Structures are given as structure tokens and as C-alpha cells.
Amino acid sequence: MTDAALPTPRPPRGNFAPRVVGLATIVAGLLLAELLIRTGLINRFIVPPPSEVIEAFRRIIVEEHIFGRFLTTAAECLVAGILLTLFGVAGGVLMHRFKLLQQACETWVASVAAAPLVIMYPLFLVVFGRNALTIIMMGFISGLPPSILKTIEGIFATRKVLVNVGRSFNLTGTQQFRKILFPAALPTIFVGVRLGLIFALINIVGTEFLINYGGLGALITDLAERYDLAGTYAAICFVILVSVLFFLALEKVERWLRPVD
Amino acid sequence: MAETGRLRQAAPAAPLIGPVALLRTAIVLALLAIWEFLAHSGWLYRDVVPSLVSIARAIVDLLSHQEYYYNLAVTSGEIGIALLIGGTSGLVVGIVLGANRFLSKAFEPYLYYLGPTPKIIFLPICIMWFGVETPSKIALGTVSCFFPVALSVAAGMRQIDRVLIRVGQSFRAGTMQMVLKIYLPAMRHPIINGVRLGFGFALIGVLLAETRLSNKGVGFLIMQADSTFDMPRMYAMLIVLFVVAIGANALIGRLGGLDSIKRT
Numbered sequence: 370m371t372d373a374a375l376p377t378p379r380p381p382r383g384n385f386a387p388r389v390v391g392l393a394t395i396v397a398g399l400l401l402a403e404l405l406i407r408t409g410l411i412n413r414f415i416v417p418p419p420s421e422v423i424e425a426f427r428r429i430i431v432e433e434h435i436f437g438r439f440l441t442t443a444a445e446c447l448v449a450g451i452l453l454t455l456f457g458v459a460g461g462v463l464m465h466r467f468k469l470l471q472q473a474c475e476t477w478v479a480s481v482a483a484a485p486l487v488i489m490y491p492l493f494l495v496v497f498g499r500n501a502l503t504i505i506m507m508g509f510i511s512g513l514p515p516s517i518l519k520t521i522e523g524i525f526a527t528r529k530v531l532v533n534v535g536r537s538f539n540l541t542g543t544q545q546f547r548k549i550l551f552p553a554a555l556p557t558i559f560v561g562v563r564l565g566l567i568f569a570l571i572n573i574v575g576t577e578f579l580i581n582y583g584g585l586g587a588l589i590t591d592l593a594e595r596y597d598l599a600g601t602y603a604a605i606c607f608v609i610l611v612s613v614l615f616f617l618a619l620e621k622v623e624r625w626l627r628p629v630d
Numbered sequence: 631m632a633e634t635g636r637l638r639q640a641a642p643a644a645p646l647i648g649p650v651a652l653l654r655t656a657i658v659l660a661l662l663a664i665w666e667f668l669a670h671s672g673w674l675y676r677d678v679v680p681s682l683v684s685i686a687r688a689i690v691d692l693l694s695h696q697e698y699y700y701n702l703a704v705t706s707g708e709i710g711i712a713l714l715i716g717g718t719s720g721l722v723v724g725i726v727l728g729a730n731r732f733l734s735k736a737f738e739p740y741l742y743y744l745g746p747t748p749k750i751i752f753l754p755i756c757i758m759w760f761g762v763e764t765p766s767k768i769a770l771g772t773v774s775c776f777f778p779v780a781l782s783v784a785a786g787m788r789q790i791d792r793v794l795i796r797v798g799q800s801f802r803a804g805t806m807q808m809v810l811k812i813y814l815p816a817m818r819h820p821i822i823n824g825v826r827l828g829f830g831f832a833l834i835g836v837l838l839a840e841t842r843l844s845n846k847g848v849g850f851l852i853m854q855a856d857s858t859f860d861m862p863r864m865y866a867m868l869i870v871l872f873v874v875a876i877g878a879n880a881l882i883g884r885l886g887g888l889d890s891i892k893r894t
């Protein structure tokens with residue numbers, strides 16, 4: 370069981386000091402980088418000063434229509450995330466339910482997770498066309514294996530005592546799954562969804578980058594080829610923002626799904 | 631007498647093929663049949679789904695040329711170094727964050743936020759920092775595999791049975807002793823899982839970097855086949871690449887003893 374699953378209430382001040390330390394470290398790192406670049410210890414034509422990157426935000430918002438591109442990438446990631454959550458969890462539950470299927474396919478699924486599926490983008494391009502569907506499908510296909518694997522792992526890792534409690538209450542198979550197995554497996558399932566999203570995001574922006582279509586991936590290529598370093602770094606920050614928004618949304622869903630402690 | 635009778639009974643004949651192997655064979659055959667049907671259906675553009683025979687010919691042709699092995703060795707080397715650097719640093723960071731709640735609260739959220747960033751976007755930066763040759767591919771692979779290893783190890787640390795940690799503490803084990811005797815053995819499986827995921831990320835990072843700007847490596851060969859629309863050759867390279875990747879992944883799992891996990 371993870372710490373997050375423990376029903377220990379956290380004191381209000383418990384998270385404040387670590388957050389301040391984490392944020393202060395990042396700010397200190399940026400200030401140090403600014404200092405090293407300005408003093409010439411780091412070549413400014415390789416690493417732009419953070420102040421220039423901040424300035425570049427205004428430029429890429431006005432000139433490069435980054436919000437439109439951001440929304441395109443965010444929407445693609447959202448659709449792929451929903452798809453891989455639905456199909457990944459369903460696949461994992463199915464494999465847990467049918468042992469033979471799990472024995473036959475789990476190793477394959479694990480192997481596919483290590484396969485570089487993004488290299489298959491030319492095939493997807495021809496099948497689905499040069500549009501958002503290709504990008505979404507690349508994200509979905511690549512994010513599916515970790516989601517399935519973690520679902521199986523989570524259900525199997527349910528403590529025996531919890532399963533026995535369910536049995537002692539004569540729960541049916543569906544009740545056992547809904548009241549015991551699924552809530553117990555939820556943290557692990559969400560680890561799988563998070564990992565699935567890592568794959569999906571890599572492949573979505575990677576495909577945008579490769580086929581030069583769509584949102585932020587294509588913009589980063591464009592800016593990098595123009596040698597607009599500050600703009601490139603600013604666009605990368607926007608991609609990180611997409612990730613953060615996804616995680617916040619996931620956390621909301623996780624809190625909603627988790628039973629009250 | 632009853633016992634004797636039971637002993638005399640002939641042992642039931644073992645099936646030639648087990649149910650798991652049977653199901654696997656059925657799935658593979660069904661997929662191959664669908665593929666061949668699509669190849670001849672005319673529903674897709676010609677050569678997008680080439681026939682199995684032409685792909686088999688391309689695989690034989692690919693494996694009989696030394697050029698492929700050279701490029702495979704280049705890619706494997708880049709992935710190996712990336713996994714070594716990224717995996718080791720991920721392991722250290724994961725242990726530190728997993729063992730210390732304060733540091734975990736301070737820095738782990740940033741790992742979660744940076745983890746899902748598509749690492750290919752760092753390629754222009756890697757090229758600027760490390761040049762267009764091999765080091766930039768290794769750098770991208772390293773960045774790619776660091777996050778899953780670190781996150782998996784940190785999560786694994788928190789899943790360690792508290793009793794084991796108390797046993798170590800009651801024996802007054804030092805930090806290194808705790809790491810070597812308690813943490814690492816207790817979270818062997820999360821670590822190996824992390825390394826397996828890290829391997830997948832490093833592979834993707836290195837291959838994408840090769841497809842973008844390179845004159846050697848498997849990624850370069852795939853893009854060469856794509857640019858000449860030699861689809862059977864491209865499929866052949868993808869299949870061989872997938873087999874190699876899957877084999878390496880299975881090897882990591884076997885060496886880590888993942889196949890010995892017993893599930894109830």
C-alpha cells in the first residue's frame with residue numbers, strides 16, 4: 370500500500386515547508402543559470418538566459434498562436450488519455466477475470482510496452498490520414514500496455530485479508546470487484562494510467578514533431594529550425610504545462626473514485 | 631487393495647500442446663490471417679499492408695546483410711549507455727525520495743510533472759549541448775529513462791513492509807546497510823519494472839533521435855526505407871526491432887526474477 374492510501378490525516382502545515390524548499394530550489398537554480406550565462410561561463414547561444422525565455426512567452430503567444438496549438442495538443446492528449454484509461458482498465462480486468470487469457474497475453478503486453486511503437490507512425494499516417502486521429506491513435510496505442518499491466522498488478526496485489534473479508538460477507542463476484550478489488554487496486558491502476566499518459570504524451574507530441582502537424586510538437590520543430598532558442602524553451606514550458614494539467618485532472622478523478630477514508 | 635489399484639492406473643497422457651500455447655497460437659494465426667486478408671482486400675493503398683511473403687523475403691534480405699548488424703550495434707550501444715546513466719541516477723533519486731518524506735514532498739511533484747513531458751522535444755537542446763553525433767542520442771535516451779526508473783523506485787520504497795525497515799533500524803543498520811540489505815532486496819521487483827519501463831523509454835528516445843538527425847543506427851535505416859517507400863523492408867526492420875526489444879525486455883525481467891513472482 371502506498372503512503373497516499375494510508376488514512377493518516379496530514380497536518381495543515383506539513384506540506385508547506387517542503388513545497389517552499391522545492392520551489393526555492395528551482396528559483397535558485399534559475400537564478401544561478403541566469404548568472405552563469407550572463408557572466409559567460411555558459412554560452413548564451415546554447416542556453417538562453419531564463420529572463421529571455423520569460424520574455425519569449427509574450428512573443429510566442431502573440432506571433433505563434435501558442436494557445437491554439439496548446440489546446441490542440443491538450444485535446445489530443447485528453448482523448449488519448451480517456452481511451453487508454455477505458456481500454457487499459459477494461460483489458461486488465463478482463464485478463465484478471467480470464468486466467469488463460471492473462472497467461473497467454475500478459476507477457477506480450479509487457480513486451481509491447483518496450484516496443485518503439487512511435488516508429489509505426491508512417492503506417493498510421495496512411496491508414497488514418499494526416500490529421501489529429503493519427504496523433505491520437507499513436508498516443509492511445511502506446512499508452513495502453515502500462516495501463517493494462519498496472520491494472521492486473523493492482524488487482525493481484527490486493528491483500529488476501531481484504532479478499533477474505535469480502536468472502537466472509539458472501540459478496541458476489543461483481544460486489545467483490547466493486548467493493549474490494551477495484552478500490553484496493555485504484556492507486557496502482559492510476560500509476561498505470563499515469564505511465565500510460567507518459568507514453569501517450571511522448572507519442573502525441575513526438576508524432577506532431579515528426580509529421581509537422583498539429584500543436585506544440587510542430588511549433589517546437591519550427592522554432593528550433595529558426596534557431597529561436599528562447600522561443601523553443603518557452604514552447605517546451607508549454608508542453609510541461611500540458612502535462613501538469615493532465616496530472617491535476619487525473620488527481621481530481623482519483624480523489625473522486627477513491628472511497629472515503 | 632484400493633491403493634494398489636490406484637497405482638496400477640496408467641498416468642493420463644499429457645497433452646501435446648498446453649491450453650496457453652494453444653490460445654497463443656490461435657491468436658497469432660488469426661492476426662496473420664487478418665493481415666493477409668487486408669493485404670489482398672484492396673481496402674488500403676497498395677504496399678501499405680504488404681503480403682506476408684514479401685515481408686518474410688525482406689526479413690531474410692535484411693538479416694543476411696552485415697550493414698544491419700552494424701547499425702543495430704550502434705543503436706544498442708546508445709541505448710545501453712543511456713540506460714546505465716539514466717537508470718543509475720533514477721535509482722539513486724528514487725531511493726532518496728522514497729526514504730525521505732520531506733524531500734519527496736519537496737521534489738517528487740516536479741518529477742511527476744516532468745515525467746510525462748515528451749522527451750523528443752529536448753532533442754534540439756541535446757543537439758545544441760552534445761552535437762549531432764552519438765552523445766546527443768545517448769543524452770535523449772538518458773533523459774527519457776530517468777523518470778520512470780526514479781518514480782517506480784520511489785513508489786517501491788514506500789511499499790516496503792514497515793516491519794522490514796524497523797528490523798533494519800533495530801539492528802542499527804547504517805544508511806548503506808539499509809539500502810543494500812533492506813531497501814534494494816525488498817523492492818527488487820519495482821526496480822526491475824522501472825528498468826523495463828526505462829528501457830522502453832530509452833529505446834524510443836534513441837530511435838526517435840536517430841530518425842530525426844543521424845547517419846547511422848536502426849532509426850536512420852527505418853527512415854531511409856520510409857523515404858524510398860520500401861514498405862516490406864520497413865516492416866522487416868520494425869519486426870526485427872520489436873523482436874530484439876521484446877527479447878531484451880524479457881531478459882531484463884528474467885534476470886530480475888520477475889517471472890518468479892507468485893500471484894494468488
